[in-house]
Structure formats: C-alpha cells, structure tokens
Amino acid sequence: MGTAEPPKVNAAGGPGPATAARLGLIACHDCGLLSRFQAGGRLYCPRCGGVLHARKPNSEGRSWALVLAAILFYIPANVLPVTHTTYLGSTQSDTILSGVYYFMASGSWHIALIIFVASIVVPALKILILAFLLVSVRRRSDWRPEERTRLYHITELIGRWSMVDVYVVTVMVALLKLGALANVDAGVGIVFFGAVVVITMFAANSFDPRLIWDAMEKRS
C-alpha cells in the first residue's frame, strides 16, 4: 500500500472549487472523516483506523490491469461450454450464448433476456465504461464530468447481477444428479465467467472517480 501521498492538486487559494485535496485534507475511504495531511509515513484514520490515501493508490494502473485481464477472460467465458447436460441418455454442451438461444427457441424469452443482459451485456458494458473512463482521465478530458461520474456509479451498481449465471449453474448441478436419466455437470467456461465477474468488480472498485474531477482542475 505504501505511504500516504500528499494531495497533488494545485495549492490552496488558487482558482477552482474547494476540494478536500486542495485544502490539504484527506477523507477516509471507510468512514468519510476528514484528516489533515501530514508528511512522512503511512496515515491512519483517527476514528476508524483505516489507512488514509488522498486518492486510491495507483488507481489508473490497477484499473487498467484488471480491465485487460477481464477482456482476456471474457473470451473463454463465452466460447467454452458452461454446462454439459445429459437428458434421457443424450449429452449436450452449452455455452452462455447457446443457453440464451435455447430459451428463446423454447419460448421463455424473458429468461433469455435476463441471462443475455446479465451475462453478456453487463460485463461487456462494464469493461467498455471503465476503459472509456480511464482513457478520458488520461487525456484530461473535461467532457461532462457529472455524467462520467454517474457512469462510474452505474458500473458499481450493476456488476453484481452478472453472478446470476454462476448461481444458475450451481443450482442445476445440485439438482440434476440422476445419472443417465438427467444430469448436469459444470463446464470450464463458468470458471472463466466467474473470474470475469470478480475481476470487473475489483476493477470498478480500484478506479477512483475523483480522478475525473482532478484532471479538469489541473486543466483550468
């Protein structure tokens, strides 16, 4: 984690809005209490004991690494089968997408929609939004900071719903254990898929939305 860095935004008193960082203050990530920045060593929140950082440490680097890892895992998660189903003697392997197709074909379009949105759209959307935010921060963009902050908030909220398919597979492998009559085994695809969900949640968590606003203040 390293030591607390001094808030590295222009000195107090200059033009621009009064942010905690500009006034030499650090808000605790855990409990929100403000502390004055002090040089030398790691700082702890006097109220809750959490480690203090003006900004999440190495936020851009970590988020990029996790976004790239998520992209890498997204491919096998969608190509490899997530379930192997045996029903009345015949076996069939399904990927996430072929499962969606099966539901559409059998008329349960609402289930097809839930799985499609939760398993395919949401992870892809999260990866795209985070990559977009990271690029915009790097380019010191001043384009609609409020909307970008809201986009970040959305990625924080929707990520958990991708886990639905993992739970569906969990229930299926538990219930269908009747040998040649009816049996479901998990495929390796689900492991990669679970990894995508976890990695994108960590990626969203390591991005610091205050960077969006810092970049603008440095510009002005």
Added chain:
Amino acid sequence: MRLDAYIACPHCDLLQRRQPLPPEGLAVCARCGTLLYRHRRNSLDRTLALAVSGIILFVIANSYPFLSLNIEGQTQETRLASGILVFFRQGMPWMGALVLATGIVFPLVELVGLTYVLLPLKFERLSWKTAAVFRLIRSLQPWGMTEVFLLGILVSMVKLAGMATIVPGIALYAFLVLIFLVAATSAAFNPEIVWERLSPQK
C-alpha cells in the same frame, strides 16, 4: 475549522458543510449529485430488529431443502449448499468458494456483524473492536449477493420446469423473505450513527 463539520464528496472530493437533515431527508453533492448522507428515522432500532430476523431466516434457509425435483419417479432434494459441494467434488474449488462466499458467508457475516456492532450501541456501549468489525462489514457489502442468488434459483426453476416436476421447499420461502429483510435492513440503516459514536471528540 472543525473538520467534522465538513464532508468531502467520495466521488468528486468537493468539500461541503454538513447540514442537519429533516427526518428521512438526504444530502447530495452540489457538484456531481452523489448521495453524501441521509437521515433515517429510528435507524438503530429498526436495523437491529431486521438484522436479527434476517439471521433467523438465514438459518432456516440453509437448514431445509429448498427445491426437490421429480423425474419419472426419481426424486432429488437440494439444499443451498449442495451445489457448492458438487463444485468442490468435481475439481472446481474456486467456483465452490465463490458461491459459498457471495451466497452464504458474506451475507451472514454482514447480518451477524451488524448485530454485533448495533446491539451494544443500543445500550450506549461499544463492543470489542467495533471500528474494525464495522469497517470489515462495510467493505464486504458489495460481495454479499443473496438477491442475485434468488434470481439464479428462479431462473433455474423455469429452466427445469420443462423436464421435471419441481416442488419448492421451506427453505425457498425462507430465502424469499430473507431477501426482503436484507433489502429492508440496508434501507433502514444509516452508517453515520455508528461512525458518530466512534468520533474521538465525543
């Protein structure tokens, strides 16, 4: 300047003066609109009651079978933990651990941790290591996914309805109620009541 009279927006860092809120009111950041803090009427009592009921339902939901399935006269009963065991047995320990953590352990830790922190607070006391325990349960919050688990169960029921007869068990009903209790707990809870009590100035 008294630092606890101010708050920095967690999303854009703008410094703002804390204002007393009307009952059930909320304060949002003047610059980016992020929710800063809110007032909850009777938060301590309501959260505590909901969390304790949640724990009871949690135990029921995990002790009884939640679905049984019937194909051509053969019956299979399932508990919440059965699928996790299958993952471990079939050489997918990471999947087992992921479902165990997000579906069972983290939600339970959150409910028990909340009770551990809030019950003594009700009697004007602090439990051992309140700050550390509270920090832990706040950081685990995004990882407790009972409501997503329930959606997964419902999707599987629809999926299986075509090939077998499905009988919902007691645990499924308990789980349904549990979801509402967990949601109501987080709606009733105002974390500021714990942090304020821990303030060194007081």
